[in-house]
Amino acid sequence: xxxxxxxxxxxxxxxxxxxxxxxxxxxxxxxxxxxxxxxxxxxxxxxxxxxxxxxxxxxxxxxxxxxxxxxxxxxxxxxxxxxxxxxxxxxxxxxxxxxxxxxxxxxxxxxxxxxxxxxxxxxxxxxxxxxxxxxxxxxxxxxxxxxxxxxxxxxxxxxxxxxxxxxxxxxxxxxxxxxxxxxxxxxxxxxxxxxxxxxxxxxxxxxxxxxxxxxxxxxxxxxxxxxxxxxxxxxxxxxxxxxxxxxxxxxxxxxxxxxxxxxxxxxxxxxxxxxxxxxxxxxxxxxxxxxxxxxxx
Amino acid sequence: xxxxxxxxxxxxxxxxxxxxxxxxxxxxxxxxxxxxxxxxxxxxxxxxxxxxxxxxxxxxxxxxxxxxxxxxxxxxxxxxxxxxxxxxxxxxxxxxxxxxxxxxxxxxxxxxxxxxxxxxxxxxxxxxxxxxxxxxxxxxxxxxxxxxxxxxxxxxxxxxxxxxxxxxxxxxxxxxxxxxxxxxxxxxxxxxxxxxxxxxxxxxxxxxxxxxxxxxxxxxxxxxxxxxxxxxxxxxxxxxxxxxxxxxxxxxxxxxxxxxxxxxxxxxxxxxxxxxxxxxxxxxxxxxxxxxxxxxxxxxxxxxxxxxxxxxxxxxxxxxxxxxxxxxxxxxxxxxxxxxxxxxxxxxxxxxxxxxxxxxxxxxx
Numbered sequence: 001x002x003x004x005x006x007x008x009x010x011x012x013x014x015x016x017x018x019x020x021x022x023x024x025x026x027x028x029x030x031x032x033x034x035x036x037x038x039x040x041x042x043x044x045x046x047x048x049x050x051x052x053x054x055x056x057x058x059x060x061x062x063x064x065x066x067x068x069x070x071x072x073x074x075x076x077x078x079x080x081x082x083x084x085x086x087x088x089x090x091x092x093x094x095x096x097x098x099x100x101x102x103x104x105x106x107x108x109x110x111x112x113x114x115x116x117x118x119x120x121x122x123x124x125x126x127x128x129x130x131x132x133x134x135x136x137x138x139x140x141x142x143x144x145x146x147x148x149x150x151x152x153x154x155x156x157x158x159x160x161x162x163x164x165x166x167x168x169x170x171x172x173x174x175x176x177x178x179x180x181x182x183x184x185x186x187x188x189x190x191x192x193x194x195x196x197x198x199x200x201x202x203x204x205x206x207x208x209x210x211x212x213x214x215x216x217x218x219x220x221x222x223x224x225x226x227x228x229x230x231x232x233x234x235x236x237x238x239x240x241x242x243x244x245x246x247x248x249x250x251x252x253x254x255x256x257x258x259x260x261x262x263x264x265x266x267x268x269x270x271x272x273x274x275x276x277x278x279x280x281x282x283x284x285x286x287x288x289x290x291x292x293x294x295x296x297x
Numbered sequence: 298x299x300x301x302x303x304x305x306x307x308x309x310x311x312x313x314x315x316x317x318x319x320x321x322x323x324x325x326x327x328x329x330x331x332x333x334x335x336x337x338x339x340x341x342x343x344x345x346x347x348x349x350x351x352x353x354x355x356x357x358x359x360x361x362x363x364x365x366x367x368x369x370x371x372x373x374x375x376x377x378x379x380x381x382x383x384x385x386x387x388x389x390x391x392x393x394x395x396x397x398x399x400x401x402x403x404x405x406x407x408x409x410x411x412x413x414x415x416x417x418x419x420x421x422x423x424x425x426x427x428x429x430x431x432x433x434x435x436x437x438x439x440x441x442x443x444x445x446x447x448x449x450x451x452x453x454x455x456x457x458x459x460x461x462x463x464x465x466x467x468x469x470x471x472x473x474x475x476x477x478x479x480x481x482x483x484x485x486x487x488x489x490x491x492x493x494x495x496x497x498x499x500x501x502x503x504x505x506x507x508x509x510x511x512x513x514x515x516x517x518x519x520x521x522x523x524x525x526x527x528x529x530x531x532x533x534x535x536x537x538x539x540x541x542x543x544x545x546x547x548x549x550x551x552x553x554x555x556x557x558x559x560x561x562x563x564x565x566x567x568x569x570x571x572x573x574x575x576x577x578x579x580x581x582x583x584x585x586x587x588x589x590x591x592x593x594x595x596x597x598x599x600x601x602x603x604x605x606x607x608x609x610x611x612x613x614x615x616x617x618x619x620x621x622x623x624x625x626x627x628x629x630x631x632x633x634x635x636x637x638x639x640x641x642x643x644x645x646x647x648x649x650x651x652x653x654x655x656x657x658x659x660x661x662x
Contacts, residue, residue: 187383190350195397195444196371205396209387 046070046266053261069262073270077263079250082239086267089247093227095158096243097274100165101222107166108173108218109211113203115174116181117189127178133171141168142235149236156238164236165226172225173218180214181207216285224275244271299362301326301484302347302452308355309339309346309508316342317508320356324486324501329478332488333495334505335531340488341456343505347486348454349373361451371401376445377454380461382437384429384444391416391425394443415447435466442477455487459494471497492532496520504528521649526658529580529651535628538586540621541655542579546571553579553647555621563600563620567647570662577661580651583615586627588635589642597644607637616641 041058046069048062056063075085114120115127145164146155154160184207192202233243242250248271252264300323309317317339324330332340345351347358349370357366365373384393394415395408416422419439429437438458445453458474459467475498478485489495495502496516504511504519504527512524523529529537542555550568557563589599605624606617609631616627616635627643635641652661 185381185383187379187381188385190345190348190370191377191379191383191444192385192396193350193370194348194375194377196400197396201400206385206387 042265042269046073046262046269048262050258050260050262069260070266070270072260073251073263073266077251077260077267078254079242079247080254086244086247086251086270088240089242089244090270092158092237092241093243093245093274096161096165097223097226100162100169100226101219103162104166104169104173104222105215105218108170109177109208109215110203111170111174112177112179112181113207115178117184117186117202117207118199127174130171130174133168134175138168138231142231146236156236156241158241161232161236161241161243164232165229168232169222169225172221176214176218176221177211180211184210213285216282220278220282223278227275247271299359300324301328301361302330302486303359304347304356305358306356307343307346307353307358309342309351310354315508317346317353320510322503322510322513324484326484327482327500328484329498329500330484330486330503331495331499331501332486332503332505333490333492333531334511336490337507338505339508340490340505344377344454344456344486344488347452348375348377374451375454376448376450376452377456378441378445378458380457382429382441382461384437384440386429389426389428390421390432390440390443393429393440394447397444397448411447415443418446419443434462435470438462438470442474446477451484453483453485455485457488457490460489460491474498493534496532502532504531506531522660523580523651524660526578526580526653529653533582535583535615535626537651538579538581538583538620538623538625539653540579540581540623540625542577542621543575544573544577544652545575553577555579558619558622560603563602563645565598565600565645565647567650569648570650570652573652573661574654576655578653578655578658579621580653581625581645581647582649583626583628585646585649586625587644587646588627588629588633589644591630591633596648597646599642599644601640602643604635604637604639604641607635 037059044059044062045053047065047067048056049064049066049068052063073085075087076083077085079086079089111130115123115130149155149160149164152160152163154163188206189202192206197205227243228245229243230245230249233246234249237243237246248267251267303323304320307317307320308315320343322330332343334340342351346353349365349368353366357364359365360373360375384390385396388396391412395412398408398411412425416425419442421436421439421443424432424436424440429440432440438461441458455474459470462470471494474487477483478498487494487498496519499516501513502516502519503513506527512519512528514522514524519528519532523532523537526539529539540555542553544554545552550566551570551573553565553567555563555565587597589597602618602620604616604618608615608617612631614629614631614633614635616629616633618625618627629635633641650662653659654661
């Protein structure tokens with residue numbers, strides 16, 4: 001990331017500078033509160049008992065911390081007629097997201113490598129079409145894709161959902177890798193060719209080791225997209241293969257009688273934890289990778 | 298013995314654009330061939346064609362007697378040094394040098410031995426564990442050479458290897474490449490846009506322009522007998538003076554007359570040439586115009602000229618004047634008495650003079 005150094009004008013009093021600086025902090029503080037408030041409410045509510053929620057204040061801290069809501073959300077909450085909590089659906093999501101992320105990242109890397117370094121007739125058109133794929137709203141493809149999955153015998157299965165996510169992730173993963181690899185001097189490929197290395201050898205020995213930043217970016221992007229996906233999950237799954245986002249929706253919408261806000265909040269946090277985890281672990285690489293595309297040859 | 302590199306009627310085009318037209322070149326074992334020309338003349342494309350990195354559209358190419366027209370780069374028995382060095386950024390220097398051997402499945406002991414030998418030759422032993430990013434430009438250049446040397450190929454290819462170095466280092470590395478060539482006796486093809494590099498390194502120069510070979514010859518042939526106006530103008534620094542002149546035969550020889558804006562024309566007698574058309578372009582190297590008071594001698598003819606600009610360059614002093622409507626540069630002795638705005642008696646040496654046709658630009662003598 002580029003650091004923009006700002007040289008303040010020499011004129012102007014010291015006092016004005018301090019006031020401005022504190023004004024800035026104040027504004028940032030307000031924004032932070034604004035963004036963190038919902039999270040705060042979610043977390044505190046999830047640790048309260050239903051009684052306390054009914055009688056207490058929305059933003060007060062729990063009087064008695066109880067993990068009861070979390071336990072219910074994880075293994076007992078009802079999603080329609082079944083009452084197994086989000087646990088089985090959480091694992092569904094894991095089973096969908098991990099292979100889909102890995103496969104789409106790998107194919108995207110290969111695509112980007114070809115489009116950037118092994119120019120062929122129509123390479124630009126190919127890339128433009130891939131890019132076009134990024135802008136197709138997913139609602140448009142629901143029916144054709146449902147038919148396609150049916151023909152392939154993968155309707156309502158986890159491999160079917162993996163397939164869908166790989167296909168619709170390729171536009172972005174190809175774009176990321178292509179833009180990264182296009183900044184790598186083509187002489188590197190030439191030198192490796194003279195050295196006797198072939199297509200895959202050059203990819204494996206020279207390009208992949210250079211790609212850590214863009215791999216991190218792609219993995220975060222793809223994981224977030226796939227984990228948070230609701231539309232494909234609700235359209236192409238059946239009972240037993242639904243991802244956690246769909247299960248969360250069912251838990252929240254299918255309760256009868258008293259709304260168990262604490263369970264809803266706990267389930268929502270469970271569903272969001274993996275993406276949060278990925279951001280915290282790899283977040284600094286994300287920003288770095290997005291901005292620092294160039295490699296010195 | 299078959300020539301080490303032989304190119305016959307090579308054509309290269311991208312779509313309908315012809316990049317290289319009817320290239321014919323051949324070099325013998327131990328030759329140092331330099332491809333020189335302005336940017337966009339096709340010299341780097343030709344080198345890539347020789348390496349097999351660009352397919353050719355017509356003609357044939359053979360290395361050491363074997364037809365290589367459609368052979369993969371790795372099977373051509375060549376090594377190449379690139380302008381940007383193209384070192385593999387994630388590998389150490391040692392791995393960079395041995396990568397080719399590793400790919401070809403050479404055993405570890407041989408790899409180590411060759412690495413040691415090349416590192417010694419280029420004095421890069423202390424750098425072997427570093428990554429390219431930790432090296433200076435000159436060190437990267439050496440590593441790139443090491444990667445080529447370790448292959449021990451039939452033919453070395455260099456693509457403007459010195460143009461990313463600063464001026465001082467460039468001269469040092471130039472000398473080193475020349476020494477390397479003499480020591481190894483290897484055959485090399487070297488691309489550059491720098492005509493001084495071409496002159497100093499080559500045993501054979503190919504001057505190119507617009508995808509067409511203008512002249513092939515030894516450095517001295519190219520310098521002293523340029524085939525046309527382009528070569529005359531391109532090779533040599535400062536460039537050859539190209540002065541419009543008229544000629545006619547008289548009793549003593551060829552009379553060459555150069556017009557001057559204010560004053561009488563200069564008339565010189567050339568006893569070596571005859572029967573030239575009336576209108577010619579006279580090509581005189583700056584060193585063939587000298588200060589008459591400091592350097593006289595046989596075959597020199599004196600003329601009084603008005604000096605416009607004096608440029609001291611240390612060893613020499615350049616004097617610029619107007620002759621035949623052109624700026625003409627003379628390379629004078631550093632101790633010349635030339636002063637801008639004053640007249641100076643200059644001695645012209647027509648011994649190595651060139652004549653060109655004004656319309657076609659072709660050499661006449």
